[in-house]
Amino acid sequence: MAYVISDACVSCGSCEGECPVGAIAAGDGQYVIDANTCIDCGSCAGCCPTGAISAE
Template identity: 40%
Template sequence: MALLITDECINCDVCEPECPNGAISQGDEIYIIDPALCTECVGHYDEPQCISVCPVDCIIVNPEHTESKEQLQAKYEKLSGK
């Protein structure tokens, strides 16, 4: 399951540097998460770092990109070359 930043985002800039996969970037109005790069921090951390630092709790599971832990692990391995 890739994550999604909702329109409650206040553009505080704390999530982007926390993403180990570089999946978060500034969109037209708010930050966005690239589902092709988001592993919910599987392979890096026990929990998604963007969610843990977000001061307004605007990061949710993206219902259009549901993946199992195994799929997220496989994506991590592909992205990291492992």
């Protein structure tokens, strides 16, 4: 089960640097998580200032 980023994302980029496998990238207006690369560690969710990241 991969993590997902909701519309609450403000594109601050804090999650991208926290991902140990590089599954997060800038998308169209917000960041996105590649479900095939995500290892479900939750590092991104813990650092998101808006709480936009959650388990799918």
